[in-house]
Amino acid sequence: MFLANALKLQTKVSAGINLLDIAGLQVWLKNDTDITFNASGVSLWEDQTSNGNDAYQSRDTNKPAYNAGKVVFDGVNDTMLISEINLGAFTIILVCDLDETGTLANDGALGRAGNDVLKLYRGSDDERIGLRANGVNYEINPMSIAYPTTKFLLTCTRNASSGLWTTRINGSAVGSVATTITDLFDVTQIGSGDIANTQYSGDLNEVAIWNVELTGSDLTNAEADITSRNGI
Numbered sequence: 001m002f003l004a005n006a007l008k009l010q011t012k013v014s015a016g017i018n019l020l021d022i023a024g025l026q027v028w029l030k031n032d033t034d035i036t037f038n039a040s041g042v043s044l045w046e047d048q049t050s051n052g053n054d055a056y057q058s059r060d061t062n063k064p065a066y067n068a069g070k071v072v073f074d075g076v077n078d079t080m081l082i083s084e085i086n087l088g089a090f091t092i093i094l095v096c097d098l099d100e101t102g103t104l105a106n107d108g109a110l111g112r113a114g115n116d117v118l119k120l121y122r123g124s125d126d127e128r129i130g131l132r133a134n135g136v137n138y139e140i141n142p143m144s145i146a147y148p149t150t151k152f153l154l155t156c157t158r159n160a161s162s163g164l165w166t167t168r169i170n171g172s173a174v175g176s177v178a179t180t181i182t183d184l185f186d187v188t189q190i191g192s193g194d195i196a197n198t199q200y201s202g203d204l205n206e207v208a209i210w211n212v213e214l215t216g217s218d219l220t221n222a223e224a225d226i227t228s229r230n231g232i
Contacts, residue, residue: 017225020049024212026085027053029190031095031206031229032069042066045080045190055080055190055207062193064204075099075107075201079193084112087185089160091214093222095205095230097151098122106130107200108192109154110207116186117198118156122147129167129175131156134183140167140175151205153227157213158185170232171223205230 019028027047034046041063045055057063057080064080065072073079094109098120105125111117111132119130127142148169155168163181167174190207191200206226214222 017221019208019222019225022210022214022218022222024091024210024214025049025208026051026211027055027082027187027207027209029055029204029207031226035066035071037063037066041078042071042080045071047082053082053085055082057081064191070097070203070205072203073191073193073200075199077193077199079189079191081189082187085187085209085211087187087209087211088158088181089211089213090156090158090185091208091210091212091219091222092118092156093206093208093226094154095151095203095207095226095232096120096154097203097205098147098149099202100149106198107202108195108198109200109204110187110190111192111195112186112188114195114198116184117192117195118185119198120147120154120200129156131165131179131185133179133185136180136183138165138177138179140165140177143167143169143174145169145174151203151230151232153223153230153232155219155223157215157219159213168223171220171227 036044040060047053064078106119106121108117121128126146163179166176
């Protein structure tokens, strides 16, 4: 139940893997940690790195809801803003739970207006994911599996040399496609309430963004840590 005054939630640091020890981490919005909210919704989700890339929203009509540890985007106008991050190579790990009652053909989980957006397709296209970088559309269609209908781990990586963009669901690769690495993927918002026809509908429980392609144990350790914390 929401309280009249803003609340800030924190969790204790767990033992074991620390994402801060994996080089290149630009933003870490940790599950149910340092979230400030009131009856109007979430106004602040603090970045766990020293970069100060907090996600924030001052307009009540654009604030996602907070519900039992989840940041819930309404698929209409909810979005949280961050300082601009320009990505060539990257690793993006999201904990998603899509609202399967929604009517959108694709959900923009993050990006920058219509020029840059990571789009999760569902419904009749639920084996498809899109990356719009510097105005250029790239798609993995079809992925080898459809999106899960419950909470899942989504990992997207892009290689600095080849531009190969690979998508993983719950730790397993489900598809890849070549991109032009100089088509930068710019991120200024989490959720896409201001992007026409790509508003995100559902929960985002955790967001971690690196400006490098994680491989090997760095990748699997990051995925294992986030998976464990989010009960996937």
